[in-house]
Amino acid sequence: MQKFEEAGYKICKIDEIPDIYVVNTCTVTNIADRKSRQALRKVKEKNKDLIVVAVGCYAQIAGEKLQEIEEIDIVLGNKEKKDIVKYVENYLDKKNKQNFAINNKQNLSMQNKEEEYTENSNEVYVANIAKQKDFDEYGLVTYTEKTRATIKIQDGCNNFCSYCLIPYARGRVRSRSKDRIIQEVTKISKKGIKEVVLTGIHIASYGKDFEEDYKLIDLLEDLNKIDGIQRIRLGSLEPTIVTEEFAKRLSKLEKICNQFHLSLQSGCNETLKRMNRKYTIEEFRNVTQILRKYFKDVNLTTDIIVGFPGETEEEFNKTYEFLKEISFYKMHIFKYSPREGTVATKLPNQINGKTKDERSQKLIELSNKNQTEYNKKYLGKIIEVLFEEEKDGIWSGYTKNYIKVNLKSDANIENKIIKVIPKELEEQEITAVCANDTSI
Ligand code: SF4
Numbered sequence: 001m002q003k004f005e006e007a008g009y010k011i012c013k014i015d016e017i018p019d020i021y022v023v024n025t026c027t028v029t030n031i032a033d034r035k036s037r038q039a040l041r042k043v044k045e046k047n048k049d050l051i052v053v054a055v056g057c058y059a060q061i062a063g064e065k066l067q068e069i070e071e072i073d074i075v076l077g078n079k080e081k082k083d084i085v086k087y088v089e090n091y092l093d094k095k096n097k098q099n100f101a102i103n104n105k106q107n108l109s110m111q112n113k114e115e116e117y118t119e120n121s122n123e124v125y126v127a128n129i130a131k132q133k134d135f136d137e138y139g140l141v142t143y144t145e146k147t148r149a150t151i152k153i154q155d156g157c158n159n160f161c162s163y164c165l166i167p168y169a170r171g172r173v174r175s176r177s178k179d180r181i182i183q184e185v186t187k188i189s190k191k192g193i194k195e196v197v198l199t200g201i202h203i204a205s206y207g208k209d210f211e212e213d214y215k216l217i218d219l220l221e222d223l224n225k226i227d228g229i230q231r232i233r234l235g236s237l238e239p240t241i242v243t244e245e246f247a248k249r250l251s252k253l254e255k256i257c258n259q260f261h262l263s264l265q266s267g268c269n270e271t272l273k274r275m276n277r278k279y280t281i282e283e284f285r286n287v288t289q290i291l292r293k294y295f296k297d298v299n300l301t302t303d304i305i306v307g308f309p310g311e312t313e314e315e316f317n318k319t320y321e322f323l324k325e326i327s328f329y330k331m332h333i334f335k336y337s338p339r340e341g342t343v344a345t346k347l348p349n350q351i352n353g354k355t356k357d358e359r360s361q362k363l364i365e366l367s368n369k370n371q372t373e374y375n376k377k378y379l380g381k382i383i384e385v386l387f388e389e390e391k392d393g394i395w396s397g398y399t400k401n402y403i404k405v406n407l408k409s410d411a412n413i414e415n416k417i418i419k420v421i422p423k424e425l426e427e428q429e430i431t432a433v434c435a436n437d438t439s440i
Pocket of ligand 1: 157158159160161164165166167201202
């Protein structure tokens with residue numbers, strides 16, 4: 001979006017009909033693939049002359065296969081994405097020549113370039129992302145958010161979990177330069193944004209590709225010094241990065257949010273092994289104990305895959321018991337879906353849909369129960385919430401440990417951190433009243 005804006009294009013509102021439509025595709029699950037294809041097929045319904053550009057991970061993986069979707073004009077891989085404006089303008093240029101030639105048939109025969117003017121042929125530019133060595137620097141992002149900005153600090157992954165296509169779609173670990181990240185966070189702080197979320201495919205690997213010894217914890221210590229920013233939140237974190245030393249240094253940084261998303265995927269060592277995950281449940285338990293030791297009221301969330309090939313009833317029960325023991329605040333449950341090109345698709349004993357549904361349901365119920373129990377602890381206590389948005393006079397926002405709280409207020413409290421007292425709890429929703437009139 002920013003690239004187009006910089007080149008002088010206008011970004012359309014959702015109800016406007018654009019001339020160029022960019023679909024940022026995802027390939028994290030089979031469902032994501034299907035949604036990406038549906039989105040690409042649908043967009044020309046309102047304007048058949050629209051230029052449709054497919055970018056993102058599904059475009060990277062599917063590549064030339066997307067030629068069969070005739071609604072797409074241009075397919076760009078993850079390496080090419082940063083030059084999107086150039087690709088679109090070259091395409092438009094050719095298209096204009098084509099239209100001119102069609103209207104002036106004699107010119108077409110003179111130029112003898114029929115192959116360039118074939119209607120409905122889309123253009124696919126997808127390089128081998130595995131060869132990419134550097135982080136794609138898009139420049140400093142212009143943020144439209146007022147309360148929370150998401151900053152990408154890293155791309156790619158070297159882990160090759162047996163079910164995952166991400167290393168093929170995003171390539172190997174590439175870290176963004178610390179100077180650019182610090183520059184961007186400084187810019188954000190000057191806009192008055194109070195919270196930054198650091199994201200990437202595998203942020204625990206931040207700095208592994210640098211020559212100098214500068215890791216995630218070093219970056220966090222530097223970001224913590226930037227005035228104005230009040231909260232630094234980490235995106236999904238590989239549990240193996242959390243050592244006593246890491247947690248100790250992290251806990252000294254007052255802006256770090258006491259909420260960590262640790263991807264577990266399974267609570268059974270045999271399943272983890274088949275998944276090619278790099279830890280055991282004993283190591284994972286130790287990580288949660290370390291975080292609970294160093295961070296008061298820490299909120300731990302996770303991702304779990306159910307129905308991974310070969311997951312017996314016994315293996316699932318081990319996962320269930322482990323999850324009960326760790327008591328995550330929230331668990332994102334994914335039903336395993338085979339991804340062509342991964343090791344897991346070839347594993348024996350694929351699990352049927354009904355079993356996956358039942359296992360998923362059981363874990364969702366556990367997750368909801370944990371969330372309600374955890375939220376109950378806050379009833380009647382004073383907590384601080386950064387309010388983000390309003391709907392029908394009700395503002396919602398998050399605590400530092402990412403508990404969502406609603407508050408009725410006629411005043412505009414967007415981007416304000418306010419002390420509130422949770423009074424009601426309905427399912428997973430907390431409704432609070434103001435603790436005092438002082439915003440912090
Ligand atoms: S750590 Fe595993 S699941 Fe996560 S992106 Fe890398 S390969 Fe995929």
